[in-house]
Amino acid sequence: MTTTAATHGRYRFSHVARMEWTKLRSLRSTWWALALTVAGAIGIAVAVGVNTRDAAADLTNNALAGISLGLLLIGVLGVLMMTGEYSSGMIRATLAAIPNRPLVLAAKAAVFGMVALAVGEVAGFIAFFAGGAALPDGIPAPALGQPGVLRAVVLGGAGFCLVGLIGLGLGAIIRHTPAAIAVLVGGVYVLAQLVAAFTHSLMPYLPIAIVANSLTVVQPMPDDQVRFLSPWAGLGMLGLYAAVTLGIGAWLLARRDA
Amino acid sequence: MIEVRGLSKRYGATVAVDGLNFDVRPGIVTGFLGPNGAGKSTTMRMVLGLDAPDAGQARIRGSRYRELRWPLREVGALLEARAFHPGRSGRAHLRALAASNGIPRSRVEEVLGLVGLAEVAGRRAGRFSLGMGQRLGIAAALLGDPGVLLLDEPVNGLDPEGIRWVRNLLRSLAAQGRTVFVSSHLIGEIGRTADHVVVIGRGRLLADTSVAELSARAPSLEEAFFELTDGSAEYRGALDSKGRTS
Numbered sequence: 001m002t003t004t005a006a007t008h009g010r011y012r013f014s015h016v017a018r019m020e021w022t023k024l025r026s027l028r029s030t031w032w033a034l035a036l037t038v039a040g041a042i043g044i045a046v047a048v049g050v051n052t053r054d055a056a057a058d059l060t061n062n063a064l065a066g067i068s069l070g071l072l073l074i075g076v077l078g079v080l081m082m083t084g085e086y087s088s089g090m091i092r093a094t095l096a097a098i099p100n101r102p103l104v105l106a107a108k109a110a111v112f113g114m115v116a117l118a119v120g121e122v123a124g125f126i127a128f129f130a131g132g133a134a135l136p137d138g139i140p141a142p143a144l145g146q147p148g149v150l151r152a153v154v155l156g157g158a159g160f161c162l163v164g165l166i167g168l169g170l171g172a173i174i175r176h177t178p179a180a181i182a183v184l185v186g187g188v189y190v191l192a193q194l195v196a197a198f199t200h201s202l203m204p205y206l207p208i209a210i211v212a213n214s215l216t217v218v219q220p221m222p223d224d225q226v227r228f229l230s231p232w233a234g235l236g237m238l239g240l241y242a243a244v245t246l247g248i249g250a251w252l253l254a255r256r257d258a
Numbered sequence: 259m260i261e262v263r264g265l266s267k268r269y270g271a272t273v274a275v276d277g278l279n280f281d282v283r284p285g286i287v288t289g290f291l292g293p294n295g296a297g298k299s300t301t302m303r304m305v306l307g308l309d310a311p312d313a314g315q316a317r318i319r320g321s322r323y324r325e326l327r328w329p330l331r332e333v334g335a336l337l338e339a340r341a342f343h344p345g346r347s348g349r350a351h352l353r354a355l356a357a358s359n360g361i362p363r364s365r366v367e368e369v370l371g372l373v374g375l376a377e378v379a380g381r382r383a384g385r386f387s388l389g390m391g392q393r394l395g396i397a398a399a400l401l402g403d404p405g406v407l408l409l410d411e412p413v414n415g416l417d418p419e420g421i422r423w424v425r426n427l428l429r430s431l432a433a434q435g436r437t438v439f440v441s442s443h444l445i446g447e448i449g450r451t452a453d454h455v456v457v458i459g460r461g462r463l464l465a466d467t468s469v470a471e472l473s474a475r476a477p478s479l480e481e482a483f484f485e486l487t488d489g490s491a492e493y494r495g496a497l498d499s500k501g502r503t504s
Contacts, residue, residue, distance in 0.1 A: 009327065009328075011329075011358060011360065015357060018357035019358035023346070026346045027343065027346055028345065088340065088341075089338055089341040090343045092308055092337050093337075093341040093342065093398060095307075096330075096337075097329060097330050097359060258303075
């Protein structure tokens, strides 16, 4: 026998995370989608900046408007991190390599979450400065030193990461790409429109509203019809959504046949 | 050594695997035969912990699959031709699997050379032919230099030269003392490759014997197989009512 079996130790989180990192970075489509997300956030920040007429508006929030669009892309990427394994059959190779399934999802969440956070922060800061630079003459750009501004930019990137993790959790629960994307888009965007039209009391709890109207806000919303969550409460709520979807996803992953 | 004990699995009303008992011993190639839908793939997935049995269990060197400390260094599996992402290169696929079980990167290049994919390993695996995909799957199975190998239809999509290559590979792996369990539709190929066969039909064990013994039952191994599996349908029909008492 020439086998190396039964050597010391056993697989740990760090091994699984290294596998997931190798998988993530070896798909070119991931990098294209992330680059597109950042470019889109910057493009929208510039467009909104150029067209600004009111110096009293929440210019930081305006500059971060593109983050909300990017939420869709990062959410879809999160979904694909999981459903792509099912559609290709890769999931069986993954789970044969690491039979501890919750550990697989935890490593995926850690690796993808870190990448999404980094991309979200990069997109947030560049969009903030680009949006400020694009403002017309006579309207001063917001500065990071002003109250609440740095918080809004940083939490915008964090919201981006959390929506990505919600996508990952949905992918683990639903497993089929089109269905999972439909639920994500429906939950994040379509539901927001419906709720906005019918019942204002639920509005503050929708993911897109949390990112757009809680996390990235410097001046409280003047709209007295809807009371949005504070930035930190919004972050907590979004984090709770991500934790619940990932938790259900891990539970189902461990229970179902692969 | 693989031990299968009372293994059963049903999908809704369909019984896929029904109280299977057999051992797969080291040092020989054991063929796994049965008609389509006999439960071969389901059995292999249960041995690998991918599907949970409704009853019974499978053990590998005394452990359940999920208890293995370095699964890929103990068990190598080829489950289906395409268990890889089409957008990833063959090399990246193997590097990801290697990382998960602490297998050095140099081993990735070794197995790529072994299966003859070294030249094309940088290409997206989605562009691989069926045969190349199969070779990538075999490379993944060999990655951890495991003592136990499970291969589901390994010669699917291979040309005659590839089939002979797999045959020689499996025989040499068994000669090194490994446990080699290989399913195939190609009875003649199993006859040339395996020393022992496990035959199942409709999820039940029909034979667990040497290739020589099974071949001696009829003019050819193929005819022996058909006698066995034809019988299974009638046999099973007669047994249905009794089956519930077991």
